Amino acid sequence: MQKVILQDLGKKAYQETWDYQTELLQETVKTKFDNRQNGTNNPTKNHFLFVEHPHVYTLGKSGSLDNLLLNEEQLKQKRIEFYKINRGGDITYHGPEQIVGYPILDLENFFTDIHKYLRLLEETIILTLAEYGLKTTRSEGETGVWLDVGTPFARKICALGVRASRWVTMHGFALNVNTNLGYFDHIIPCGIKGKAVTSLQLELGREVPLEEVKTKIKKHFCALFEAEFV
Structure with missing residues (x-):
């Protein structure tokens, strides 16, 4: 069982969290580089961050900037931050009552397959939502987790x-729980026109406690990745 250091950062600004992720990633990459340079075998650390961001795109x-439907002045008026970042994918929204998970894993501790990594993150959420009776x-x-795929009512949750850098991951998933x-409406989510979010x-039809959902996410993540949180 791989050990993963779990931190719940609570409510934290996007830039501050991005910087922290980068710091953790660079620390792990440095350990790997030193091991190769020096012939050592020092273990690398795995991390998992939970966080809730203020309004940010x-x-x-x-991604294409055309998928942001607000100009700079409108963003200021609505008090929404905007960042161009170094993950894959297009535009998305983070905000209150949304669970964001950032695993900073050395995939060489698990498996060296980014496709498998993404599918297991999706499966973590699929199994979590199944506990609420959602299929x-x-x-x-289209990366992510959806309801009613293949119908006119397809919607992303x-x-x-x-x-990933040298098999070390950063960024992750954003699950809409009680999200506004x-x-x-001010973006074309993930650059996909004509599909809704939920x-x-x-x-x-009811509010769901964030901590309750996090507990389920942790359980399924550990089972799928054969890991334990410390």
Whole structure:
């Protein structure tokens, strides 16, 4: 069982969290580099961060600025931050009552397969939502977790976007729990036109405690990745 250091950062600004992720990633990459240079075998650390961001839009490196429907002045008026970042994927929204998970894992401790890594993150959320009676799935060619794929009512409940450097991951997933979905109206989420977003609250018709959902996420993540949180 791989040990993963779990931290719940609570409510934290996006830039501050991004910097912290980068710091953890660089620390792990340095350990790996030193091992190769010096012929040592010092273990690398794995991390998992939970966080809740203030209102922010983030645009991945392959994304189009056209998918942000507000100008700079409108962003200021609505008090929404905006960042171009180094993960894959297009534009998405983070905000209050959304669970964001950032695993900073050395995949050489698990498996060296980014595709498998993404699928297991999706499966973590799929199994979590199944505990609430929701049947969610993947949408071919569209990373994330969806409901009613293949119908006119297809809607996304969880976005994914990751980056890896020397098999060390950063960024992760954003699950809409009691999220104000109105903020998605100002973007073309993930650059996909004509498909809606949803939340756990909207699907169930009631608010859901974030801590309750996090507990389920942790359980399924550990089972799928054969890991334990410390």
